[in-house]
Amino acid sequence: MRDLGFVHKFVPPTGGSQLTLLLLHGTGGNESDLIQLGHELAPRAALLSPRGKVLENGMPRFFRRLGEGIFDINDLVDQTHNLAVFTGEASRAYRFDLGKVVAVGYSNGANIAGSALILHPETLAGAVLFRPMVPFVPDVMPKLSGKPILILAGSRDSIVPEEETERLAGLLKRAGADLTLRWADATHGIASEDVAAAREWLSEKFPDS
Secondary structure: OOOOOOOOEEEEEOOOOOEEEEEEOOOOOOOOOOOOHHHHHOOEEEEEOOOOOOEEOOOOEEEOEOOOOOOOOHHHHHHHHHHHHHHHHHHHHHHHOOOHHEEEOOOHHHHHHHHHHHHOOOOOOOEEEEOOOOOOOOOOOOOOOOOOEEEEEEEEOOOHHHHHHHHHHHHHHHHHHHEEEEEEEEOOOOOOHHHHHHHHHHHOOOOOO
């Protein structure tokens, strides 16, 4: 495996697909966690799955936090830059189109994907965010004109309050994103209803999946 700054897995596309899913795991996950989900969401797409470089009690994450729902913003910004650089280097190493990368993030991975949309919107063609929170509110809003973003929220999520989900949706809409918000009767974990909704959304927004 090539050393691009993150321990990672890359699965090449099949059937001529030009889409690449950037798979971003939750706290305690690794580069293998979301591979099966990626195949379920977009069977022909390439999969790029890095492991978060920050450890919390031995569990990989993509950035530090000071407490539940309290992010270390400086580290979040630094790690978001690192992820953007990694994605660019991976596109050259594995010869995929950087303009056709869609982030698929869960929990902590969804939060750094949200940060990437704010800080490096050019690195993502869209995003599927399972159980995200607002990473931070920027001084200057990014230009996300027409960028497809799907938020998948759980109505019984004890970690992400409903108002937090609505706040993120509002922020992304104000930035001009083509935003879809779907609620499932679910907790913080990914439910089968979420997977079905994400697969349908991806096939509609990115037919080459």
